[in-house]
Amino acid sequence: MGAPLILIGSGIATIILGAVLTYAISKKTENSKIASDRTVATNVDKDSDENVEALDKEKYPGGYLTVLYGSQTGTAESFAIELEREGESHGFCVRIIDLEDIATPDDVKDCLLHEKYLDEDSKKCRAIFLIATYGEGESTDSSVDFVNMMKQKMGLAMSEEDLDMDENISNEEQKGDPEFFSQMEFGVFALGNTQYEHYNAMGKFFDTSIEKLGGKRVVDIGLGNDDDDLEGDFENWKDSKLWPELRKLYTEGTPVNSVAETPSSFSASLPECPFEVEFLPELKGKSDIQVDAIPKEDMQKSTRHYFTAIDCPVTVSRELRGSSDPGSTLHMEIDVSSQEDEIKYQTADNMGVLPVNDSATVESVAQALKFDLDDVFRLKGSSTHTNTSFQHIFPNPCTIRECLSRYCDLTTPPRRSELKLLSKYATDPIDKSALERMASKEGKAEYRSKIVEGHVGTVDIVSKLCPSLVIPLEHFIAAVPRLQPRLYTISSSSSLHPHSVHLTVAIFTAKKTDGSIYKGICTDHLKGIEHNGTCRVFVRNSTFRLPSDSAKPVIMIGPGTGVAPMRAFLQERSHQKHQQKLPVGKNVLYFGCKNREQDYLYADELETYEKDGTLDALYLAFSRETKSKVYVQHLLDKNAEETWQMIHEEKASIYVCGGTKMGLDVVQTLTKIVAQVGEKSDDDAKAYVDGLRSEGRFVQELWS
Numbered sequence: 001m002g003a004p005l006i007l008i009g010s011g012i013a014t015i016i017l018g019a020v021l022t023y024a025i026s027k028k029t030e031n032s033k034i035a036s037d038r039t040v041a042t043n044v045d046k047d048s049d050e051n052v053e054a055l056d057k058e059k060y061p062g063g064y065l066t067v068l069y070g071s072q073t074g075t076a077e078s079f080a081i082e083l084e085r086e087g088e089s090h091g092f093c094v095r096i097i098d099l100e101d102i103a104t105p106d107d108v109k110d111c112l113l114h115e116k117y118l119d120e121d122s123k124k125c126r127a128i129f130l131i132a133t134y135g136e137g138e139s140t141d142s143s144v145d146f147v148n149m150m151k152q153k154m155g156l157a158m159s160e161e162d163l164d165m166d167e168n169i170s171n172e173e174q175k176g177d178p179e180f181f182s183q184m185e186f187g188v189f190a191l192g193n194t195q196y197e198h199y200n201a202m203g204k205f206f207d208t209s210i211e212k213l214g215g216k217r218v219v220d221i222g223l224g225n226d227d228d229d230l231e232g233d234f235e236n237w238k239d240s241k242l243w244p245e246l247r248k249l250y251t252e253g254t255p256v257n258s259v260a261e262t263p264s265s266f267s268a269s270l271p272e273c274p275f276e277v278e279f280l281p282e283l284k285g286k287s288d289i290q291v292d293a294i295p296k297e298d299m300q301k302s303t304r305h306y307f308t309a310i311d312c313p314v315t316v317s318r319e320l321r322g323s324s325d326p327g328s329t330l331h332m333e334i335d336v337s338s339q340e341d342e343i344k345y346q347t348a349d350n351m352g353v354l355p356v357n358d359s360a361t362v363e364s365v366a367q368a369l370k371f372d373l374d375d376v377f378r379l380k381g382s383s384t385h386t387n388t389s390f391q392h393i394f395p396n397p398c399t400i401r402e403c404l405s406r407y408c409d410l411t412t413p414p415r416r417s418e419l420k421l422l423s424k425y426a427t428d429p430i431d432k433s434a435l436e437r438m439a440s441k442e443g444k445a446e447y448r449s450k451i452v453e454g455h456v457g458t459v460d461i462v463s464k465l466c467p468s469l470v471i472p473l474e475h476f477i478a479a480v481p482r483l484q485p486r487l488y489t490i491s492s493s494s495s496l497h498p499h500s501v502h503l504t505v506a507i508f509t510a511k512k513t514d515g516s517i518y519k520g521i522c523t524d525h526l527k528g529i530e531h532n533g534t535c536r537v538f539v540r541n542s543t544f545r546l547p548s549d550s551a552k553p554v555i556m557i558g559p560g561t562g563v564a565p566m567r568a569f570l571q572e573r574s575h576q577k578h579q580q581k582l583p584v585g586k587n588v589l590y591f592g593c594k595n596r597e598q599d600y601l602y603a604d605e606l607e608t609y610e611k612d613g614t615l616d617a618l619y620l621a622f623s624r625e626t627k628s629k630v631y632v633q634h635l636l637d638k639n640a641e642e643t644w645q646m647i648h649e650e651k652a653s654i655y656v657c658g659g660t661k662m663g664l665d666v667v668q669t670l671t672k673i674v675a676q677v678g679e680k681s682d683d684d685a686k687a688y689v690d691g692l693r694s695e696g697r698f699v700q701e702l703w704s
Helices: 075-090 105-112 141-153 160-165 171-175 201-212 230-250 359-369 400-406 416-423 429-439 444-452 458-465 473-479 521-527 560-579 603-611 632-638 640-649 660-676 682-694
Strands: 064-070 093-098 125-132 184-192 222-225 275-279 310-319 329-335 350-354 376-381 486-489 500-506 509-511 517-519 534-540 554-557 587-593 617-622 653-659 698-703
Touching (some): 064 075, 075 093, 075 125, 125 201, 184 201, 184 230, 222 230, 275 473, 310 521, 350 500, 359 400, 359 458, 416 444, 429 444, 486 500, 500 560, 554 640, 560 587, 560 653, 587 632, 617 632, 632 640, 632 660, 653 660, 660 682, 682 698
Parallel strands (some): 184 222, 653 698
Antiparallel strands (some): 275 376, 310 329, 310 534, 329 500, 350 486, 350 534
């Protein structure tokens, strides 16, 4: 898809991080601040008495607090890191665990309920879950196994396919275990977005399920809304509910470090850092720097794509919009023929593209912080973090130029908690005060107007707004978020183009308050790639899959760059019909844009498919060509009888790709059609549509 995505499907969701969200703070909140190698049970060996360090009860009178996160693009993880930073001041030693590392009951026993982490008196562990909902109420990729384990322990019906895949599930286990979490005292903060129908569904599922399995809730669930102020919701929950409740229960009457920070002099020591840098002057200037061979288990899971993505040449890049349209959408083709073992895709899968900061941005940061871009270094775990397990966050040794270009997010507006951290490096009282003010609750309005709406990134802060910041390289790497990959729905058929991946990329730009132009990190990178230049990519499974029976009909709804997977489907259906000579069901496409002369993407191809019989019906909504705006959902409503016939009688599958508002409108229209034409009550119509989802016949990939 044109805008990078986080998809949403009936089985799994992938939300498409729109390029427009490259700068938006509410979306950026899921950008990884995964720079720390923490007090984790991440990728740990099963905890034994030998590797669990004795706890200093004077320093941590509240004992261990385990924070578990299920994150898709990093926000839940960054919130976990915040709790870790604040834990000591409240009397708790915070451990962080990625739910991906707890997939079995044995993992729960060894990593979560190890006796060393239990309270001495109650013999219970204290656990806080930070749970993101992915798309239409689904779990994140990292928490799928944990969710399935909870369902199993609750005795929820599992599909025959699940049971066949896991031969170790006994009849007793299928009956459930209502005491599974009886040694747990817990709380949940849910991360979601009200633009989606099933708001915070997964966080709510965790909150109720853990209690059903014997857990004791010690703090009410917090609900974070990414459509408004997710960071503010989390801040309010932890400051007004979480910490006060935990201190009341576990440290009341016990002196702990003051929560309030005392002003420090500018000559005070730097904040604690989880990294150390080893400079390698003997490698400076060399072009053939060999990176260290790092085992997969020693790579940070959140940034493993840095190690596994492959450089592939771009062979085609052409403009899809008309010359009168001021915007830009590119059709790009990426040659994967030389990487067939590493990069294999199915029709309408997702391709992840690793963005690269432009050279001017990198040079501005380096100049401001007095970094030599040609210096070569190796990043290591800090020797002061003796109780942590270091995991590599990107390939190294590398130059500072490589590090800033590929691994550090320099242009997305920092979150308020990141401004607070940056303030500790300010040597000018004015800079320090400004950063602290915008990082505070009272400064939220100023932060939104000056940082978010101004599209101000870290590069602007260190080079223009607060030039007194002095940040050593290892501290800078720890302080800034990682540069996240952008996911695009592949717009080609793997049957027709097995060695080439096609992408449909909407180029994003916005005017900043200072008059300069903000450019989407990834789309600007892709736009700048010349013929046979390379981009670093990987493939991820999509929820979009055509019916296994080619004779079944499909309804495709994809306005704008949402047409990408529909183009892939049409290529596949054409291949099935004309080359494989298979019976192919009816194909119906709804496409919408502003004007047929400006942004009617792939117009020639779609009309050719209509002429050769691949496309049975092409319904077009040009919203700016009529007196009252007409969108795809209006055309769907107009064709209510045909739609009901296809989905009810002919068992058609429905695919929707585009913005969340359009997606919600389509759901409402479809529900209305089921109710009116299918003569069902509103509740029955909604249940019918939900049934289509559960059958895999109604799949959506939406982005905000």
